[in-house]
Amino acid sequence: xxxxxxxxxxxxxxxxxxxxxxxxxxxxxxxxxxxxxxxxxxxxxxxxxxxxxxxxxxxxxxxxxxxxxxxxxxxxxxxxxxxxxxxxxxxxxxxxxxxxxxxxx
Numbered sequence: 385x386x387x388x389x390x391x392x393x394x395x396x397x398x399x400x401x402x403x404x405x406x407x408x409x410x411x412x413x414x415x416x417x418x419x420x421x422x423x424x425x426x427x428x429x430x431x432x433x434x435x436x437x438x439x440x441x442x443x444x445x446x447x448x449x450x451x452x453x454x455x456x457x458x459x460x461x462x463x464x465x466x467x468x469x470x471x472x473x474x475x476x477x478x479x480x481x482x483x484x485x486x487x488x489x
Contacts, residue, residue, distance in 0.1 A: 385488065385489045386486060386487070386488060386489075387442070387443075387469075387487045387488060387489050388441070388442035388443055388444065388486075388487045389441075389442050389484075389485065389486050389487070390437070390438035390439060390440065390441030390442035390443075390483075390484070390485050390487075391438050391441070391482070391483065391484045391485075392433075392434045392435075392437035392438045392441065392482070392483055393434060393480050393481065393482045393483075394430040394431075394433050394434040394437075394480065394481045394482075395430070395479060395480060396424075396426050396427050396430045396476065396479050396480065396481055397426070397479060398430075399426050399429050399430035399433060399481070400425075400426035402429075403425065403426065403429050409429070411449065411450075412429075412433060412436070412449040412450075413429065413432060413449070413450075414450055414453045416453060416455060416465070417432055417453060417454060417455065420455055420456065427476050427481060430476070430480075430481035431462070431474045431475075431476060431481040431483065432454050433449075433481070434474065434481045434482055434483035435452070435454045435462060435464075435472055435474050435483040435485070436449050436452045436454065437483070438472070438483040438484060438485040439452045439464060439467070439470060439472070439485050439487070440452070441485075442470075442485050442486065442487040443467070443487055451466075452464060452466070452467065453465045453466045454472065454474075462474050462483075464485075467487075469487060469488040469489070470485055470486075470487050470488075471485060471486045471487075471488070472484070472485045473485070
């Protein structure tokens with residue numbers, strides 16, 4: 385049974401400005417997420433931020449970015465490492481990062 389769904393979109397250029405501040409990164413991303421950074425830095429953080437927001441919208445009980453940790457499986461697909469029963473899809477296109485999630489009971 386589906387408990388919740390969530391979707392979010394983040395402008396990659398806006399994220400590029402936000403991540404210039406180390407404090408922003410430390411406030412919003414876990415140590416593992418920071419260590420896992422790969423590819424274009426702004427795109428990486430924009431996808432993670434959109435993913436966290438999508439999870440927030442689906443669960444409605446989370447209010448801190450550090451409560452959601454998004455990592456990658458060996459095949460590159462994203463997953464929420466610290467919350468069970470969350471399905472997450474992330475994509476980038478035309479300067480935007482979009483994430484969609486479904487949370488099951």
